[in-house]
Amino acid sequence: MNLTSSEGASPTAARQTVYARLFAPVDIASLAAFRVLFGTIMLWEVWRYVDLGRIERYYVEPRFFFTYPGFDWVRPWPDGGMVLHFMVLGALAICIALGLWYRASAALFFLGFTYIFLLDQAQYLNHFYLISLISFLLIWAPAHRAWSLDAWRRPALRAQTAPAWTLGILRAQIAIVYVFGGIAKLNGDWLRGEPMRLWLAERTDFPIIGALFTEEWMVYLFSYGGLLLDLLIVPLLLWRPTRLVAMLIGLVFHLTNSQLFNIGIFPWFMIAANLLFLPSDWPRRVLRLPPVARRAGSEMPLSPRRRLILAALGVYAAVQILLPLRHFLYPGDVNWTEEGHLFSWHMRLRDKRGFAQFFVTNPQSGVTWEIQPLDYLTERQVDQMVTQPDMILQFSHFLAEELRRQGHDRIEVRVWSMISLNGRRSQPLIDFNVDLAQQPRTLLPAAWIRPLHEPLTAEEAS
Numbered sequence: 001m002n003l004t005s006s007e008g009a010s011p012t013a014a015r016q017t018v019y020a021r022l023f024a025p026v027d028i029a030s031l032a033a034f035r036v037l038f039g040t041i042m043l044w045e046v047w048r049y050v051d052l053g054r055i056e057r058y059y060v061e062p063r064f065f066f067t068y069p070g071f072d073w074v075r076p077w078p079d080g081g082m083v084l085h086f087m088v089l090g091a092l093a094i095c096i097a098l099g100l101w102y103r104a105s106a107a108l109f110f111l112g113f114t115y116i117f118l119l120d121q122a123q124y125l126n127h128f129y130l131i132s133l134i135s136f137l138l139i140w141a142p143a144h145r146a147w148s149l150d151a152w153r154r155p156a157l158r159a160q161t162a163p164a165w166t167l168g169i170l171r172a173q174i175a176i177v178y179v180f181g182g183i184a185k186l187n188g189d190w191l192r193g194e195p196m197r198l199w200l201a202e203r204t205d206f207p208i209i210g211a212l213f214t215e216e217w218m219v220y221l222f223s224y225g226g227l228l229l230d231l232l233i234v235p236l237l238l239w240r241p242t243r244l245v246a247m248l249i250g251l252v253f254h255l256t257n258s259q260l261f262n263i264g265i266f267p268w269f270m271i272a273a274n275l276l277f278l279p280s281d282w283p284r285r286v287l288r289l290p291p292v293a294r295r296a297g298s299e300m301p302l303s304p305r306r307r308l309i310l311a312a313l314g315v316y317a318a319v320q321i322l323l324p325l326r327h328f329l330y331p332g333d334v335n336w337t338e339e340g341h342l343f344s345w346h347m348r349l350r351d352k353r354g355f356a357q358f359f360v361t362n363p364q365s366g367v368t369w370e371i372q373p374l375d376y377l378t379e380r381q382v383d384q385m386v387t388q389p390d391m392i393l394q395f396s397h398f399l400a401e402e403l404r405r406q407g408h409d410r411i412e413v414r415v416w417s418m419i420s421l422n423g424r425r426s427q428p429l430i431d432f433n434v435d436l437a438q439q440p441r442t443l444l445p446a447a448w449i450r451p452l453h454e455p456l457t458a459e460e461a462s
Helices: 009-025 029-051 055-060 081-098 102-119 127-138 149-153 164-184 196-201 216-238 240-260 266-277 282-287 304-329 379-385 389-405
Strands: 026-027 161-163 352-362 367-371 412-421
Touching: 026 029, 026 164, 029 055, 029 081, 029 102, 029 127, 029 164, 029 266, 029 282, 055 081, 055 127, 081 102, 102 127, 127 164, 127 266, 127 282, 161 164, 161 352, 164 216, 164 266, 164 304, 196 216, 216 240, 216 266, 240 266, 379 389, 389 412
Parallel strands: none
Antiparallel strands: 026 161, 352 367, 352 412
16 A cells, blocks of 8 residues: 555655654744743742742741752752842843843753742742743743844844744643643532632622622632633634634633732733744734745754754653643542642642641650641741641651750651641541651652542532
């Protein structure tokens, strides 16, 4: 059979078409505009941390930090180093926006911001993780070859086009955030209106529409509206007939979130990111600049450099697709156990409230006493820890080591926790009979996490 007949193109020809599209030249204007917006928003975020006193409160005052697996060695700078670190991040953000020493600035910003992200799990934010990923991708994007000080200083650097993959990988990363955010909402609680019902009931003072927040139809409008937006906005942005409507809906959605919830720069960042889905020449159209002459894609055979780029793109895409799915390897509800929750784009899916009491026992004397976490942690750290088993385990290890340094040869640590998930009746999160000081910190399922057995009753979901 002739595989190249009219019945269908050969696999080789199909691959060549994909390769040609990935390396085809596209207008660089969209990349350049996103570079400016990214740098500006990052400068704003640095200023917010300075202005709100978060540098000292989050990274100087705490005596203990909750680390990520494999990154226990990441520690804050001593003395005034953390303030200086943020000042350098602000300077790098300016350089990115201006396109000055762009490659070095983007690489240093990625390292500097990711360092901040890794310092304390209590400060985990999905959009901080996203910023680390986007800043990494920007290192490789030639976003400084137009509308930049680098291009002004070095005319040989200037270009009006960039390979399509440099814009495509940014679009793919934003699409992953939306799609996995939508998939995560396909759970029983969200479809029944929780925790949105809880959150809206606490915000009835919202201007104009706040009085409607206790109406069931409004609860379901917000719940299902968020679900449908996450699942559909990317294809709607990519399809020309619905692109403008999708942009407007996304704008209203993110602006509403910025007013309803305390989520910092995330809505503004996503508004800027949505612009990546417009045609690559949209900034020229807005500024009424002459269009770039269209050129056909390269028909050159794949060079070793291009093969390396394709391999890197494939590995990156595989990691970003598989990592959010890892929670299916763990038993139980991820919103309860938190196993596989981080880095999975589970955004604002659960409302967990309750407390955790820490009891330490000296087995030699048989004496047991309660430890107050606020003696060691900040209020924000305690609020984050009490609902997250991994952080409870870390703090238990810290307590055992701290008391050993005080002369107690062996200490047992047990935790009594009562947690409510999405309005359910409270139930124990941690098995009180287990000495957490002896439990290893691994990526395997934790047997000491009590399974969720309290159902969301009809009364609680109304």
